[in-house]
Amino acid sequence: MLSAPMGLMPFRTIPNSIEKRTCTMSLQTLLGSDGYLTQAADTAKYRHDIVGDIQGDPRGVARPTTTEEVSQIMAWCHANKVSVIPQGGNTGLCGGCIPQGQPDTLILSLERMNKVRNLDIMGNTITVDAGCVLADVQRIALENNRFFPVSHGGQGSAQIGGNLSTNSGGNNVLKYGTTRAQVLGLEVVLPDGQIWNGLRALHKDTAGMDLKQIFIGAEGTLGIITAAVLKLRPKPVSRETAMVAIREPADGLWLLRKLQDYVGETVSSFELMHKNAIDTFIAFRPQARVPFTESHPYLVIMEAESPSRFFDLRGAFEAALADAFEEGKAIDAVIAEADQHRLDFWAIREGMAVAMVEDDSCLKSDTSVPVHAIADFVTKTTAEFERLVPGIRPSPLGHIGDGNIHFNGQRPFDMDKQTFISHWDALKDAVENISVELGGSVCAEHGVGRIKKKAVARAKSKEEMALFHTLKNALDPDGICNPGAVL
Ligand SMILES: Cc1cc2nc3c(=O)[nH]c(=O)nc-3n(C[C@H](O)[C@H](O)[C@H](O)COP(=O)(O)OP(=O)(O)OC[C@H]3O[C@@H](n4cnc5c(N)ncnc54)[C@H](O)[C@@H]3O)c2cc1C
Incomplete structure (x- = not known):
């Protein structure tokens, strides 16, 4: 049996006044005024969830355009012990991408990372930035006589990074499986800023553990997904x-x-x-x-x-x-x-x-x-x-x-x-x-976010919760990645 997790660090932040000034300066220098928003009018749309239940007051919203910029943001946050909440299309229904009573937290929006990196018609794959909108990926696939099957009511705004992080389901799971089943490779920026490039278009790869699986469905608690290799299917005729x-x-x-x-x-x-x-x-x-x-x-x-x-x-x-x-x-x-x-x-x-x-x-x-x-x-x-x-x-x-x-x-x-x-x-x-x-789960496809943590803690075994904490502690010992979500 696993023992209870030991030595979980409390989430640390540096005092507001000094930290906010330093953060504003260095992130603004790094990202420019379009890439780092701090004014209330500019950050309004990022501060509340789609249901309107959760409101947040982040220190700012970082809007990187490249994986390299995400890496620098995370390295900076790691050095300064500043918490980060990744945000995709903000269509999640569990408040996972909104800081709730966490004013020192930075929102990292992937919305400007929205390029298709590669389309391989012969290999039936598409490699996309995490900020690509789901409906755009579906459309591009169809325009190329292919099909991307993940489909749900949030698809006009939901991003691939958000779909992966919640392992979203939707209307076609019966035939094609959830988002997890559409993934061949991932690129992830780890909590300390390191980039893990796992963008392999391989159907078979048994060289060790399948690391991408731990980031899928992790709701941004283990790192930032920046790109993915997705499977395409033949277009239904x-x-x-x-x-x-x-x-x-x-x-x-x-x-x-x-x-x-x-x-x-x-x-x-x-x-x-x-x-x-x-x-x-x-x-x-x-x-x-x-x-x-x-x-x-x-x-x-x-x-x-x-x-x-x-x-x-x-x-x-x-x-x-x-x-x-x-x-x-x-x-x-x-x-x-x-x-x-x-x-x-x-x-x-x-x-x-x-x-x-x-x-x-x-x-x-x-x-x-x-x-x-x-x-x-x-x-x-x-x-x-x-x-x-x-x-x-x-x-x-x-x-x-x-x-x-x-x-x-x-x-x-x-x-x-x-x-x-x-x-x-x-x-x-x-x-x-x-x-x-009846042998079911308290979370089927929307994830845990901030609103279902208690239900998950009640429903899962002690051993399973301890494993979650062990993983979290190993990858994010300072707890800067989406604190307050899932665990
Ligand atoms: C009308 C409506 C119908 C819906 N129907 C369905 C449905 O049928 N099936 C279904 O599964 N869902 C459904 N949803 C929910 C929602 O669309 C999905 O949860 C979607 O996958 C979230 O994507 P997003 O980009 O909006 O993520 P967000 O809401 O922005 O974020 C969701 C979580 O993922 C994390 N995250 C986002 N991007 C990244 C990233 N790049 N790296 C790491 N973490 C990240 C966030 O921190 C947060 O914890 C519906 C939503 C609406 C509004």
Whole structure:
């Protein structure tokens, strides 16, 4: 058994008045006035998270343009024991990139490191700076007849460095895996400023431990990711998408298995949406087109895609749906006949995620369970939510195919916002406890950040937490990399 970590250093900072002056001068000299921002008006957008729950007051925002500059910033911070929080697109939902009550901390924004370093069509790889926006990488891949599969509601702003650091998931995990599965190599600046260049485009490399894996999902606590070699996939040329009305999650799982029996791993997405989440979306965007006139308990979006035009995906969809109707597993279904229909389906799914992020009285969650336990998870959590807050509108939605349902809860119509928020701790405990009881995780794809540390410490074993601390202590003994996040 591992012993508890010894000798963890408290996070040190140098007194504010002297340090701020020195920092401003030297970082400004290094980065210029565009590269180092200290005025409140200039730093405003970096100081609060997208949900608006966490506000910070950093000493400044460094905006390097090269790995060499990141290295110099980190060496300076290391020498002066100044803490650093890397920030990507600031779309994370756990407050991981905002200093909370940490006024001496520096935000290191990767936004100006946004170049494609190499595109290897034969080798199916793209090497990008960490500040490249996810949607741009997707677009560049498509323009070159390739596909980058990570896709989620934050993709218009989220950066590759942020996706890697949270190991983000999204809508295509079923077929392609999380962001971790798209990576061949990384470049990382370590807490003392050293640059580790692991930008290898190798599918096989057993020369020692696979170091890149410890930085993926570390949320900036072990160093700054500055670039990555990413895998590209063949561009899908045939694709089928359907929206299906079902009575309960178990019917959705049945349909997923049936479709997978017919077309195997071409099934790329299988998303569940509860009626309450759909109603919220329609209220948020009244012009939206839901393809059913009646309201149903749940809708699913199912999608399969293939780089081959010789594959009869449409036949498989029709057969799986016919089976589902015959067995009473589906109530109604629409197969997209044109690209626009498909986009309309996805606009509903993505739009409801945005609506719930923007609604500050909506309780949000991000947990996972083994796929076989999804129906149980939804039933138990619904009952517990209704017991804790009668009248609550449970709104489970998400990635049923990989076990990650966001079990959100909306305010009872007759309850004011503050009263509802006073129940949030109990509701969050409920969803997390039920997930863990069913063999799941308290964090599925959004990471830990600042808001889920207690939940993680509760859910993980002593041995696992001790290993986290051992790693952190070995790489960042002064604790300057994103203090206050994850651990
Ligand atoms: C509407 C909406 C829908 C979303 N849907 C999904 C979804 O379906 N699936 C999903 O997984 N996520 C989803 N997200 C969450 C979010 O988009 C992801 O967490 C994303 O990966 C974060 O990327 P970012 O660049 O915005 O990172 P940030 O929010 O800036 O940072 C996230 C964490 O990574 C660290 N970090 C950032 N860049 C670096 C770097 N270069 N080196 C080291 N550490 C770094 C930060 O310090 C922080 O701890 C959604 C967000 C929104 C707003």
